[in-house]
Amino acid sequence: MTSAPSATLDDPADASATAVAAATHAPTEPIAPVAVRARDWGWRHSTRRDFALRHVDFDIRPGEHVLLLGASGAGKSTLMAALAGVLGGDDEGEEEGSLTLDGVEARDARGRAGLVLQDPDSQIILERVGDDAAFGCENLDVPRDETWRRVRESLGIVGLGDLDLTRSTAHLSGGQRQRLALAGVLAMHPGLLLLDEPTANLDPEGVREVHDAVRDVLAKTGETMVVVEHHIDVWLDLIDRVIVLGRPEDGNVTGGVIADGTPNEVFSTMGDVLADGGAWVPGRAVPTTYRTTREAYGRAQSGKPLLIADDLSFGRGTPLGEHANLAFRGGEVYALMGPNGAGKSTMALTLAGLLRPLAGHVRVSADLAPASRGASANDEPVHWRSRELLGRVGMVFQEPEHQFVTNSVRDEVALGPKGMGAGDDEAYRIADDMLERLGLARFAKANPYTLSGGEKRRLSVASMLAAAPKVLIMDEPTFGQDFTTWTEMVRLIAIARDEGSAVIMVTHDEPLVDALGATRVRFEAGEMRTDGDVPREPAASVSSASVPSDSAVSVSSATDAVTNTATDAVAQIVRVSPQSERHEPAKPASPSWFIARINPVSRFVMGLILCIPMFFSLDVVSATTALGIELALLWIGGVNPIAACRKTWPVWIAAAGGFVSVFLYGKASGATLLELGVIHVTEGSVYFACATFLRVLAIAMPGVILALGLDPTDLADGLVQLLHLSPRFVYGGLAGMRMFTLLQEDWRALGLARRSRGLGDEGAVKRALSQAFGLLVLSIRRATKLATAMEARGFGGSGPRSQARVSSLHAIDVVGYAIAVAVPTIALTAAVLTGYWNQPLFSA
Secondary structure (H helix, E strand, O other), X not given: OOEOOOOOXXXXXXXXXXXXXXXXXXXXXXXXXXXXXXXEEEEEEOOOOOOOEEEEEEEEOOOOEEEEXXXXXXXXXXXXXXXXXXXXXXXXXXXXXXXXXXXXXXXXXXXOEEEEOOXXXXXXXXXXXXHHHHHHHHHOOXXXXXXXXXXXXXXXXXXXXXXXOOOEHHHOOHHHHHHHHHHHHHOOOOOEEEEEOOOOOOOHHHHHHHHHHHHHHHHHHOOEEEEEOOEHHHOHHHOOEEEXXXXXXXXXXXXXXXXXXXXXXXXXXXXXXXXXXXXXXXXXXXXXXXXXXXXXXXXXXXXXXXXXXXXEEEEEOEEEEEEEEEEEEOOEEEEEEOOOOOOHHHHHHHHOOOOOOOEEEEEEOOOOOOOOOOOOOOOOHHHOOHHXXXXXXXXXXXXXXXXXXXXXXXXXXXXHHHHOOOOHHHHHHHHHHHHHHOOOHHHOOOOHHHOOHHHHHHHHHHHHHOOOOOEEEEEOOOOOOOHHHHHHHHHHHHXXXXXXXXXXXXXXXXXXXXXHOOEEEEEEEOOOOOOOOOOOOOOOOOOOXXXXXXXXXXXXXXXXXXXXXXXXXXXXXXXXXXXXXXXXXOEOOOOOHHHHOOOHHHHHHHXXXXXXXXXXXXXXXXXXXXXXXXXXXXXXXXXXXXXXXXXXXXXXXXXXXXXXXXXXXXXXXXXXXXXXXXXXEEHHHHHHHHXXXXXXXXXXXXXXXXXXXXXXXXXXXXXXXXXXXXXXXXXXXXXXXXXXXXXXXXXXXXXXXXXXXXXXXOOHHHHHHHHHHHHHHHHHHXXXXXXXXXXXXXXXXXXXXXXOOEEOOOXXXXXXXXXXXXXXXXXXXXXXHOOOOOOOOOOO
């Protein structure tokens, strides 16, 4: 959530108005498309022995639209980062040859290339839609009026023109966040648009949104475009040319460009080579030999379910789904499908015994439960010890890094078999076989965190498959895979199914679902309704029950079933409330009408002025006087004193703690009132305890009230413009504050992943230390991605920087400063005049 901009942040563009630029109009100023040239170019990361790519030669003409292909590990993302000028200097790696944009070295062509990454969360920098879209323009010193014109224009082109510029970026869907990132890049007028798997994390609707937005961008701007994408069909209608990179292996200097031409030329002459190298060549059928046969499907249906959701309500605090009744049988694959944010991952974590159901139960069959538990009420995995999950229920997480707990790829895969009692030789034999199958054998000694995104995904799947759980739950298992590794992944999942496991996948990958003949469980927005009682175990082994009509999410009856032609399976529909109906509550800039109108920097400085003088005296008179004046001023400013006390409850707890400490253990003076061991209560300790209590309230309460509703972006603008602090320091810190929220989610996910891998039974200290290391690695990774996104938008350059919003002071700020000076002055003067100024009232 975010607050409305302070009235002191002047904005003639009227940031509270809706961006209404028509997407049918081209930019007022034409954008000059960029020419790209690579000559024998290569790059080796400082952390790797071998070059990521080498001997790259090509020319891209202005306005061309290029699809960049290559097998996993061919260096596509490295080349994209180099084109964006964010690859780093000589201290981060070794560069060969030259890579230029319009004749200028790419790293020096600031603002000429705009990069959109695959992860929407790593690219959102500021809290409000308008501010985030304007960030790149500010870094390029675009004049303020021009910045807001470009912001409205770019948001209109990508289909976000109806969003209020003050809307919180936290309340956008995945597709909207990715389109916002595209708008922020487009507003810079870069000339070269770089898209590095921009739809990889999105549901089909999000893919269409981003594709259509890019299509409109290219039609209206004429920019040069380079896009990296495993699934070629998504972008084929926008592509003029295909460039294919080879992969240098084992120190070999081969590689570079192995194919270059029109899509028809490349795919007709090199289709087999590309397919063998892992590319998703258009027109090539995906394998269907891994589908369950009708006979095998019938056998699976006749068996007992391994995992049952019984009247299940799931969510994190607020229910995302209620009254779900689902049965998952061994020898069958199930696909949880639907839009981003519908609750699929949350349901998967609940089924895996990692999140507690909000209501209802997740049970396993009696023969799958640990022997020590039998078929009792504790047959719910959420109640099991961590080690009891191994070999029974396993979870592959959406973020692979959450699962990594060892220092080598080989140890990572061997961990599961070892935890189940296998000896080292057997565990490593299983690991080596799994790594060979998934093309990871050459990384056996590498640290898991040093792998590429697709390689990390395969490792996370391999580490869980090695434990051979009877219920295998996987969150986006094929994300980031080329055709070769995707095919092997499908084969391994099919083997797990055929060996009797129930496989539950959260996925957007329709070819994966088709290849395995999976039963679909769809999460769809729509009207909730009750269809009456239906059979609890219909033919698809996914059952439903009657659902109260006021449920937020319901599992529909068999009348909504969809037939899967591969297996005659029935797909169930999970109805969810549309995200558009999830309203964002307004957050006021302050509970006080007076404070809300004060500049954020003034509020910060006022807090210091009010607090610091009060440290010079410890007496009841100054503290009582200051506190009384503050509460009176809050009442005048529109805040009821009782409400102010409720909003500052942590301050009261701190004040009470200070009172107790000084009361019991303060310096003795005056008559002794109570003496009990180390406790020595005197008249003096009672007095100073009261003084401490009042002073804590007088110092902290105004600071808390002044901070309530303070928008961090507004404060950052003020610190840069009014106090002239370094923009690099201020906005870098602001982006870090947003990242802190993501790290809180990472910490929770790390704990759940360790439980899933059998490590959750460790002592609290050991577990916390283990998670702390994982969080450190993830924080570095997130910071690196965020820094890349910021640098790709021109942040940190040596040139001047403009400000989309002007932070200025007004008469009300002067009144605020006068109040901030007057309150402690009056309070301390009262203490001096009454003789209480730092005077001991009781003799020792």
